[in-house]
Amino acid sequence: MAIRQLRQDEDAILRKKCKTVTEIDEKIQMILDDMLETLHSIPNSAAIAANQVGILKRLVVIDMGEGVMKLVNPEIIESIGEQECTEGCLSFPGKFGTTIRPQKVIVKARNEKGEEIIITGEDDLAKCFCHELDHLDGEVFVDKVIAFLDV
DSSP: OOOOOOOOTOOOGGSSBBBOOOOOOHHHHHHHHHHHHHHTSSTTTOEEEEGGGTOOBEEEEEESOOOOEEEEEEEEEEEEEEEEEEOOOOTTEEEEEEEESSEEEEEEEOOSSSSSEEEEEEEEEHHHHHHHHHHHHOOOOGOOOOOEEEE
C-alpha cells in the first residue's frame, strides 16, 4: 500500500469523468487499498474518489467510522428528500460551504470482491455518497455551494 498524492484546487483531473471499471483485479484492489491508506493519512477525512489521487476510474473509498466501504462503479439508483448540508473537500482545503443534497440515497455498486451490493445512506452518509459520486463525474462541491462559510 502507498499514500498517493492528493490532487487539489484547479487540477484538471478533478473535472474529468471517470471511466467504468470492467474488471476487478489485483491492480484495482491495490488502488482501493492505496486510496484507503491515503484517506487515513489525512486528519478528519471521511471519503475519497479515485480522481482525487489522479486515477480516472469509478472507485470510491468511504470510512466514516462505521466500517470501510470500497466501492467500484457506484451509482445512485434512488434519492429521497432534501437536506441542507455543510461540506468540505480534501481537494479544496480550507473551503467549506452549504449545499442542498438528498436526505436519503440508495447506491448500487460492486465491492472489492466484485459482488453487487446495495447500500442505503441517510443524512451524512447520503451527503457523502452524493459528494463522492459527483467527483466520479468531474463535478466538485464548490460548484454546488449555495453559500460559502468562513471558518
